[in-house]
Amino acid sequence: MPKFKDKSKKTSKSKRISDNDESDILKSLKNSAILGGIFLTFSLFFNTEIINYFMNRGIYWDILDVSIKVSLILLSFLFMMISLGNYKELTGKPVGLKEILLLFGLSLVQTMKNLYVFIFTLIGLGLLLIYLYLIQESKI
Amino acid sequence: MKKHKVFILTITYIVFLFIITSFLIINANAAVEDIEPDFGFAPEIDGDIEGSKKEWENATKEEIQLISKTSTNPDDKGIFTDIWVMQNQSDLYISIQFELENHAANEFIAIIISEDETESNSSFYDAKIVQWYNLGGPSEEHKYRDFYLINGVFFRDSDDNGDGAADLHGNKMIYEFRIPVNGSEEDDRDVDLEFGDSYAFKIVYGENDNYNDILNEKTSSVLIDIEYPKQEEMPLWKKVVFILAIIAFGAIGGLYGLYIYKVLVIKQKIGRIKE
Numbered sequence A: 001m002p003k004f005k006d007k008s009k010k011t012s013k014s015k016r017i018s019d020n021d022e023s024d025i026l027k028s029l030k031n032s033a034i035l036g037g038i039f040l041t042f043s044l045f046f047n048t049e050i051i052n053y054f055m056n057r058g059i060y061w062d063i064l065d066v067s068i069k070v071s072l073i074l075l076s077f078l079f080m081m082i083s084l085g086n087y088k089e090l091t092g093k094p095v096g097l098k099e100i101l102l103l104f105g106l107s108l109v110q111t112m113k114n115l116y117v118f119i120f121t122l123i124g125l126g127l128l129l130i131y132l133y134l135i136q137e138s139k140i
Numbered sequence B: 001m002k003k004h005k006v007f008i009l010t011i012t013y014i015v016f017l018f019i020i021t022s023f024l025i026i027n028a029n030a031a032v033e034d035i036e037p038d039f040g041f042a043p044e045i046d047g048d049i050e051g052s053k054k055e056w057e058n059a060t061k062e063e064i065q066l067i068s069k070t071s072t073n074p075d076d077k078g079i080f081t082d083i084w085v086m087q088n089q090s091d092l093y094i095s096i097q098f099e100l101e102n103h104a105a106n107e108f109i110a111i112i113i114s115e116d117e118t119e120s121n122s123s124f125y126d127a128k129i130v131q132w133y134n135l136g137g138p139s140e141e142h143k144y145r146d147f148y149l150i151n152g153v154f155f156r157d158s159d160d161n162g163d164g165a166a167d168l169h170g171n172k173m174i175y176e177f178r179i180p181v182n183g184s185e186e187d188d189r190d191v192d193l194e195f196g197d198s199y200a201f202k203i204v205y206g207e208n209d210n211y212n213d214i215l216n217e218k219t220s221s222v223l224i225d226i227e228y229p230k231q232e233e234m235p236l237w238k239k240v241v242f243i244l245a246i247i248a249f250g251a252i253g254g255l256y257g258l259y260i261y262k263v264l265v266i267k268q269k270i271g272r273i274k275e
Helices: A007-015 A019-047 A059-091 A097-109 A115-139 B002-028 B236-264 B266-274
Strands: B033-035 B060-066 B079-087 B091-099 B108-114 B124-133 B141-150 B153-156 B163-169 B172-180 B198-206 B218-225
Touching (some): A019 A059, A019 B236, A097 A115, B033 B060, B079 B218, B108 B172, B141 B163
Antiparallel strands (some): B079 B091, B108 B198, B124 B141
16 A cells, blocks of 8 residues: 555646536536527527518617617627537536637628627626626636 | 879889789788608607707708797798608608797697698698697696698597697797508598699797687698609629528528437437437
């Protein structure tokens, strides 16, 4: 029996996620992926203008239309980001810049048919990223 | 001698015809303009035609004269009025604008709609009115009201369908009306303005709120064609954007599908990592 405990083994043990945490993370991963998918589906319907009920009916309807489109994109981004974060946590890696940029880009692509949606989504995504960065920092 | 008599009789007959027809034209109140409105975005009905917002930029703009039928003053040329008309799929928009040195305290503009393009009294049976109360006074206000007419007598409609507003800008009064078309909002006492048909609209100016005995009434009529929504061919850039959108949204859907697949097999992956 060795006299001294293996240091590296101890470190890996402390970082290992418990089975309970793992199932919680998996649950959160699936739920957020489903929610992200739902918002993404609605976003595709609105942003491809398949659903155009609120369009060109007056200024207030236009504001409502843009608000719905921007909200759906931001919500799908947020939930997909949470889901991706959980996924990465389970696989033991941090969310990389590549993945963030990919999600960012895919969210912006959805705004291609409306300039106002693009501008407000860009602002919203920026704020969301700052928020996610800050809460990550505060957890550390 | 006989030739002279025939000549004098002919001249008298022509002059008589001329006078009679002039008299008929004045009293017929026939439509002076046939307006084919263009399609545009719905303006805000607030009595303000803000140029910066270009709310009425697509409107068809004409000038008419609101003329008194009873005035005996030959110098009374009526009120020179701008009429702007625009429509979209659900509503017809009309703006009436004119300048007066002194506006009456209880001034109003009524838009009386005929059931078709005929302009007999009985054919006009729907009226949309914006009425001022105490204009220029401390408690000035205006109200939009919907009336129906039976044999020229005004009755209040139970539902105020449509919308109207007015505002005074210096000496210029601006009225704005929204009138539903194609059954978007109406009852049995409203004229059903259908796409593809023409309707006579009588514009009435008055200075009191008793519409069955209007003070200083001045009117004019226009014909407005309710146009079908135009089926415009999609321009090339829109087609390109449409194709790009299909590709982009297809790619997003595909990536999401791939991600869901990865989520479904993650347990196996975790197992491998643990080993």
